[in-house]
Amino acid sequence: MNEERYQKLKEIVKIYLPEDVSVEDISMESHFINELNINSANLVDIVLDVEDAFDIMLENEDMDQMQTVMDALQIIEKKLTVK
């Protein structure tokens, strides 16, 4: 796992966490919607911020697959390697 990317992703996710979830609650296995209580509208904003931060472009199917922090990192890695 690329620690730098993980930290970068955490910084983005942090902005959209509801008040009752703290940044310490984020782990690789965290489910964005079920565990971090991020709603689908904010998940879109996370994806858009991820696109800007990593200079990549995500498609609808990436969005569907992006359930956990680990999924997001895998998608980022995949996009960066084909770039």
Next chain:
Amino acid sequence: MKFKSIIQKLPFRKPFLFVDELLEIDDKGAKGCYIFPKISDFYKGHFKDNPVTPGVILTECCAQIGLVCLGIHLLGGATDTNLKIGLTSSEMEFLLPVFPGEKVIVSSKKVYFRFQKLKCEVKMHNREGKLVCKGIIAGMFKSDKNG
């Protein structure tokens, strides 16, 4: 007629339909107008003996014209089956009051439409062309076709 078919697809009905007419629409934004009927029920209580259109209603009017009409246009044929929408955020500033019977013109500019979420800058002007309120509104669009 493009404008008419968009208004027909709106999931709102009286007394919660705040679109009279669409004036312009393209992939970048929408423009439409509405006249607030003097007889609207909320004027009886907002405010007592001093009827002014509530800010939430102005926000709703901005959202229906600026966001929902634009979303239906952007989705095109995908809105034919059971469109479900939800307002997800709004940040508004109110500059002038709107009194019973006043006509307003709402215009919107798309910030982005990605992954079913539409975010717009909206502005409402009165008949004199003065800015009544402005803000940023976002919502999610879902039709049964794509789950």
